[in-house]
Amino acid sequence: MNVNKKRFFVLLLINILIVVHIILWYKLGYQKIGTFSLNGIVSLFGMGLLNSAAVFFILVVLTAVLFGRLFCGWGCHFAFFQEFALKILHKIGINPQIIHSKASTIQYVFLLKTLTAIFEYWLIYGHPRFHVGFSDTQVMTVDLPRNPAIIASFFICDAFLLIYLLGSRAFCRYVCPWAPMLAFFDNFSFWRIRKVNDCKGCMCCTRSCTMGIPVHEEIARHNAVVNTNCIRCLACKDACPNGTLNYRWGPNVVSLTRRIEWLIPRQGKYSWYCDFLLIFCGLVAAYYTQRLLGSFQTFLGAAWGLCLGIVIVKYLECKHVSVSETVQQKRRFLSVGLVTLSTLVWCWGTSTPPDIRLLLRGNRALDSMEYDKAIAIYNRAIHEFPSSHEVRAALALTYKLKGDYPRSITEYTILIAGNPGNASLHNNLGTVYYRNGNYDLAIEEYKRAIQLDEHLTAAYGNLGLVFLKKGNVKEAIPFLRKVFQNEEDMLKYIKVIYGSHQEQTG
Numbered sequence: 001m002n003v004n005k006k007r008f009f010v011l012l013l014i015n016i017l018i019v020v021h022i023i024l025w026y027k028l029g030y031q032k033i034g035t036f037s038l039n040g041i042v043s044l045f046g047m048g049l050l051n052s053a054a055v056f057f058i059l060v061v062l063t064a065v066l067f068g069r070l071f072c073g074w075g076c077h078f079a080f081f082q083e084f085a086l087k088i089l090h091k092i093g094i095n096p097q098i099i100h101s102k103a104s105t106i107q108y109v110f111l112l113k114t115l116t117a118i119f120e121y122w123l124i125y126g127h128p129r130f131h132v133g134f135s136d137t138q139v140m141t142v143d144l145p146r147n148p149a150i151i152a153s154f155f156i157c158d159a160f161l162l163i164y165l166l167g168s169r170a171f172c173r174y175v176c177p178w179a180p181m182l183a184f185f186d187n188f189s190f191w192r193i194r195k196v197n198d199c200k201g202c203m204c205c206t207r208s209c210t211m212g213i214p215v216h217e218e219i220a221r222h223n224a225v226v227n228t229n230c231i232r233c234l235a236c237k238d239a240c241p242n243g244t245l246n247y248r249w250g251p252n253v254v255s256l257t258r259r260i261e262w263l264i265p266r267q268g269k270y271s272w273y274c275d276f277l278l279i280f281c282g283l284v285a286a287y288y289t290q291r292l293l294g295s296f297q298t299f300l301g302a303a304w305g306l307c308l309g310i311v312i313v314k315y316l317e318c319k320h321v322s323v324s325e326t327v328q329q330k331r332r333f334l335s336v337g338l339v340t341l342s343t344l345v346w347c348w349g350t351s352t353p354p355d356i357r358l359l360l361r362g363n364r365a366l367d368s369m370e371y372d373k374a375i376a377i378y379n380r381a382i383h384e385f386p387s388s389h390e391v392r393a394a395l396a397l398t399y400k401l402k403g404d405y406p407r408s409i410t411e412y413t414i415l416i417a418g419n420p421g422n423a424s425l426h427n428n429l430g431t432v433y434y435r436n437g438n439y440d441l442a443i444e445e446y447k448r449a450i451q452l453d454e455h456l457t458a459a460y461g462n463l464g465l466v467f468l469k470k471g472n473v474k475e476a477i478p479f480l481r482k483v484f485q486n487e488e489d490m491l492k493y494i495k496v497i498y499g500s501h502q503e504q505t506g
């Protein structure tokens with residue numbers, strides 16, 4: 001069996017395991033281990049949550065550092081669909097061409113956008129607090145598609161269509177946000193495709209490469225494949241008729257240091273505009289670092305600024321072009337600018353509004369029953385965003401849970417004044433009156449809620465409960481009938497509530 005077939009079966013097995021996991025999780029309720037996803041980076045660094053996805057992320061990064069992008073070749077569930085699509089296309093006589101294009105830059109935008117989610121979590125919840133929760137699937141399940149049509153079009157477009165138009169593994173080469181991240185870690189990898197025998201230059205390796213890497217050229221120049229798109233699929237090794245290639249450990253080709261050796265200074269003096277750029281970067285970085293981190297960090301900021309300035313100067317020097325020429329001629333410069341700009345625009349357009357950030361932060365305090373903290377956060381949010389109904393509703397609820405009924409009533413009354421037709425608000429206010437012992441006012445609010453929304457079952461149940469508490473079983477029954485399907489269950493309920501009322505009243 002050739003290596004591509006073996007890999008196909010391994011990838012199929014991964015997908016079968018995913019299906020087993022879904023059945024265990026959703027059908028059988030076994031929820032001890034959550035989703036495996038590289039999104040674990042957001043859980044880990046954004047929230048401090050070590051869940052299954054975060055462990056998975058750490059393991060994948062470790063394997064990438066040691067063995068290269070082995071995960072992409074042998075472990076990614078979506079790799080299977082791409083290989084499957086390619087097989088089908090081959091079967092019907094279509095051999096898609098591998099197209100390389102700068103459009104792959106969008107992967108960097110996707111990656112940066114994903115990573116900014118970490119920062120977003122910091123803004124909402126403050127510094128991450130490390131905690132373990134393997135079954136906690138936060139971050140992972142938020143946007144997963146449920147609609148079969150969307151799932152089907154995802155496979156058709158992202159697998160079949162992209163491969164048909166752009167060639168093998170097009171999703172990996174153009175869309176997947178994790179590809180640039182794993183490519184970065186691949187730079188450190190010791191295990192690579194290496195030259196172990198003489199090369200005859202037949203190019204079978206290049207023709208077989210799943211990712212469209214010119215393998216023969218890489219071997220000729222570096223005695224190893226250093227291209228970070230290499231997913232260690234081993235197809236080239238299998239295809240070489242001469243036994244020239246092997247997947248082996250060796251002293252690292254250090255593709256990262258090769259990439260940054262242009263940074264090493266070669267001259268003792270900079271031109272005047274470079275000096276100006278360095279001063280500018282040093283001062284600006286020092287100023288902002290001081291504002292953000294305190295006065296002592298000014299010098300740290302100056303060092304950061306100077307380093308950044310030197311990288312820019314070196315980049316320009318290395319290309320032997322002036323700044324204006326760079327802007328005019330160098331597409332790479334423009335594409336970096338484009339990536340940054342698109343990411344910024346995207347982040348700006350999709351970032352969580354500040355009032356919702358405070359709301360989420362308050363909700364977190366509420367979830368952990370830190371009522372005073374939640375109230376302080378909601379009050380701050382209301383002070384800054386007085387028109388936010390969601391925040392005021394959360395504040396009213398928190399006062400209710402804390403047992404501060406007068407304040408809860410005040411907040412619900414303000415909410416109702418702004419939105420008198422909202423049945424749920426009347427129902428909630430009724431509940432606060434009920435807990436405060438104002439049964440008549442509670443009945444009034446529940447009735448109002450039912451007038452506004454006759455399908456609000458909770459209000460019927462609440463009305464029935466208040467009447468029972470008042471010892472009025474006859475009035476309670478019509479409302480309770482709207483809640484209980486079964487007469488027997490209703491009678492049991494009445495017995496419990498009415499019995500406790502009788503005990504209290506003697």
Ligand code: SF4
Pocket residue numbers: 071072073076077078079171172173176177178179
């Ligand atoms: S690049 Fe992305 S989609 Fe492709 S195999 Fe790697 S993780 Fe999976």
Ligand code: SF4
Pocket residue numbers: 198199200201202203204205206215216219239240241242243244245
């Ligand atoms: S297939 Fe083998 S012999 Fe042919 S070019 Fe590649 S490494 Fe050299």
Ligand code: SF4
Pocket residue numbers: 193208209210211212213215225229230231232233234235236237
């Ligand atoms: S260079 Fe070889 S191992 Fe790497 S992706 Fe291409 S065929 Fe696979």
